[in-house]
Amino acid sequence: MNNENRSKTPLIVGALLGIAVIGALVAWVTGVGKDPANQQEASNPNAAGNGTVPTEQVPQTKYADGSYSAGGSYTSPAGAETVNVSLTLAGDVISDITFSGNATNPASVRMQSQFSQGYREMVVGKSIDEVSLTVVNGSSLTPKGFMDAIVKIQAQAVNPTQAS
Numbered sequence: 001m002n003n004e005n006r007s008k009t010p011l012i013v014g015a016l017l018g019i020a021v022i023g024a025l026v027a028w029v030t031g032v033g034k035d036p037a038n039q040q041e042a043s044n045p046n047a048a049g050n051g052t053v054p055t056e057q058v059p060q061t062k063y064a065d066g067s068y069s070a071g072g073s074y075t076s077p078a079g080a081e082t083v084n085v086s087l088t089l090a091g092d093v094i095s096d097i098t099f100s101g102n103a104t105n106p107a108s109v110r111m112q113s114q115f116s117q118g119y120r121e122m123v124v125g126k127s128i129d130e131v132s133l134t135v136v137n138g139s140s141l142t143p144k145g146f147m148d149a150i151v152k153i154q155a156q157a158v159n160p161t162q163a164s
Contacts, residue, residue: 061092063128063157072149076141078105085149089157092127115142128154
């Protein structure tokens with residue numbers, strides 16, 4: 001290679017890189033290479049393409065909205081223990097909840113009390129299907145009774161028109 005050709009090589013490489021960058025930018029902006037099934041045409045209000053205006057989809061819920069209550073049970077070192085849970089569901093989400101323990105053994109009473117002081121922030125505002133408590137404020141057995149009650153409430157609340 002002569003000296004004249006060597007001085008042009010960086011210019012040619014730079015020009016080719018510039019063209020590649022501009023091409024990639026244009027492809028990104030225009031959406032070339034994207035899955036057309038995941039795109040909606042912004043200019044077409046009839047995205048379905050059949051000449052009808054799409055209707056607003058109503059979210060499907062697995063559970064019927066309402067208030068539910070159930071008792072749950074678990075076994076502690078002191079024996080069988082029970083708890084009561086009442087909650088309100090709206091769109092499969094727990095909007096309100098109460099818990100009461102029925103323990104008589106002093107250690108179980110203390111554990112249920114500790115649980116009752118920390119469970120709400122772990123469940124209110126969450127989908128009932130996402131709730132899975134194992135240890136709350138040091139209590140590891142009370143959550144088992146709580147979850148037993150939640151499973152019973154789920155069975156009560158199944159929305160017969162949407163259950164899968």
